[in-house]
Amino acid sequence: LTHRSKVIITLVIIGAAVLIAIACDRKAPALPSGSQKVIESITKDKAKLSKIPKNYLDNKGFILELLSKDPSIFNEIPKKYYDDFDVMRKAVKLEGAMGRASDKLKDNKRLAKIYLTQNGNNFQYISSKLKADIELINLALKTTPQAIKYVPENSLTKVVIIATIKQTKVKSPAIYSLLPEKFKLDKEIIFAAFNENYVVFNQLPSAIKNDENFIAELAKINPRIFNLYFAQKSSPSFHQKIKALLDSGAIKFDEQSENRKIGFLNLLYFSKYAKDDGKALYLKLRNGSFAK
Secondary structure (H helix, E strand, C coil), X not given: CCHHHHHHHHHHHHHHHHHHHHHHHCCCCCCCCCHHXXXXXXXXXCCCHHHCCHHHHCCHHHHHHHHHHCHHXXXXXXXXXXXXXXXXXXXXXXXXHHHHCCHHHHCCHHHHHHHHXXXXXXXXXXXXXHHHCHHHHHHHHHXXXXXXXXXXXXXXXXXXXXXXXXXXXXXXXXHHHCCCHHHHCCHHHHXXXXXXXXXXXXXXXXXXXXXXXXXXXXXXXCHHHHHCCCHHHHCHHHHHHHHHHHHHCCCCCCCCCHHHHCHHHHHHHHHXXXXXXXXXXXXXXXXXXXXX
16 A cells, blocks of 8 residues: 555544544433423323423433333324434334334334334335335344235245245244235245145135145145035045045055044045945944054
8 A cells, every 4th residue: 555545544544433432422412400200290190291391392312211211102292203213213112103204214224124123014114115125025024924914016026925934933824815816826835835734725716726636736735624625525536636645645544644533534545445345434434443
């Protein structure tokens, strides 16, 4: 480096150090005299903010201290504070607070991160521009998977949806039910959702529910699907498909398998003996015996 460059770098470092020192030394706004008593009258005695003298309400330090004592008072503070980053950050734990933020702060990515880390449902309040930000989408869904209902359809991808379904701690079919219709027809998404909870079958579009071949594929993932009602269970052609899966072992069915408790599979598995020995079939179904 040249001597001049070294001098410039040194000056930049010194300048940055000075700014940091000033920032660290900056004190919070001084509270008006008697603030603690006024705050106590609000938080304990339930005094109305409308009755509090203006010099208190105009003091940002007073508002921040008040919120630290009682966040629920946020909805009553002067509206000008909904455009203040520090005040809005203080109210992060209050449900719906982000909805009161100014348009400028709803478009502030730093504030959005703070709110989405607390509750992914705050995604509904951020600006349209931020709703297209994949970092914020992923953060919201990681915190609250159900927030997927607030993600615009054109910002959703199959990868994001499947990742959300798989990371949900509660194996609920709810995530699938919240998806836009076009994604509900995607078989890869259906497989992922069904693998987490077979009851999601009840929410599938009719076009999928009427596809015998697809239902047979789902049955290989979780045969408990046969505990649910659907029209194909009475279809002879569907019976043949499932019998073939039983015979090939694609659907496990033996004395050790939990699937033997599924009545529909019992009927199909033993039906080949019914003509020759109806009484034996009855005993097998009643007693759960697999001996011929």
